[in-house]
Amino acid sequence: MAYIRVGISGWMYPAWRGDFYPKGLAHRRELAYAAEQLSSIEINGTFYAxxxxxxxxxxxxxxxxxxxxxxKGARYITHMKRLLDAETGLANFFAAGTLALGPKLGPILWQLPPTLQFEPxxxxxxxxxxPRTTTEAAELAAGHDEKLAEDRVFAQTEIELPIRYAVEARHESFAVPEAVDLMREHDIGFVVADTAGRYPQITTPTSDFVYVRMHGDKELYASGYTDDALDEWAERFRGWMxxxxxxxxxxxxxxxxxxxxNAMALLDRFT
Incomplete structure (x- = not known):
């Protein structure tokens, strides 16, 4: 049966302390606390380094x-290399510990820069x-370069599991049927991004899962979702499920x- 996982992008935000995080909660306990309230978390530190x-x-x-x-996939690959000559960058990404998550490794997100146009x-x-499995990822990781010292390498997998990928495109040229067809051909999820109208919102499923990023419907990164808005999104999610x-x-x-x-309120609609 299809399932839904709801979470947040990152968890170390000082402004959340005394609000989402109870007053006095040790900082080292924040991840554990968030994981008790939610069913998934998007790690965005992997984008930066x-x-x-x-x-x-x-x-x-x-x-x-x-x-x-x-x-969140490395910006070195998406923003600096712009997806070109990416094999070594991918090897380093997987060798740096990704596979140590074991069965807790979920989808990998590639957020493209707004200036990157659709080029098939x-x-x-x-x-x-x-790599489409953790075994393939371990094999790729073995080709990491000298940027990773040997004591910072984890290039093995305890169990073979599939790896899912999603792409968040931010250039309007992606909002065409050809882009949807290409994602579907390669079994890549096309991210549904709610960005207060700033970037394209593409809602056609292209894989066996849908990856949704809720950046704010009225003000990018800053506006909250009303109960009515969450009800509408929940109905859409149920349709996909x-x-x-x-x-x-x-x-x-x-x-x-x-x-x-907002994440907890949405999750309540599915419990």
Whole structure:
């Protein structure tokens, strides 16, 4: 049966302390607390820099069985390399500890820069490099370069599991049937992004799951969702689930602290 997972993008926000996080909660307990309230978290630190294997091990140990992390792919690959010549970057990304999450490894998100237009060949070549199982990812990770010292490498997997990928496109040229067809051909989820109208919102499923990022419907990163808005989104999510699609939803409207409260309110609609 299809399922829904609801969470937040990141969890270390000082403004949440004394609000979402109870007053006096130790900072080191914040992940564990958030994981008790939600069913998934999107790790965005992986976008900015390679993490250490011990960080992934720690995150895994601090969350309950059945919990899942989504990972935001490295901006080195999406924004600097712009998806070109990405094999070594991918090897480093997977070698830096990603696989230490084990069964808690959820979808991997590639957020493209707003200036990157739809180019079928560029995207296809990148998609062909992506390992589709944790075993393939471990094999790719073995090709990491010297940027990773050996004591910062975790290039193994305890169990073979499929790896899902999603792409968040931010250039209007992606809002065409050809882009949808390309994503579907490569079994890549087309992210449904609610961005207060700033970027395209593409809602056609292209894989066996749907990845949704809630950035704010009125003001990007800053506005909260009303009960009526959450009801409308929940109905859309139920429709996808009825089609047999798993749904992953992450609230990124964190600027004023709405994200965790909106996430919990949405999750309540499915419990």
């Amino acid at each position: 390679l993490q250490k294997p011990e960080s992934y091990v720690k995150w895994r140990s601090e969350t309950p069985d059945g919990f899942v992390f989504a990972l 060949a560029r995207l296809s070549n990148f998609f062909d490099l992506l 009825d089609e047999g699609l798993d749904v992953f939803v992450y609230f990124d409207n964190d600027m004023k602290g709405f994200a965790p409260h």
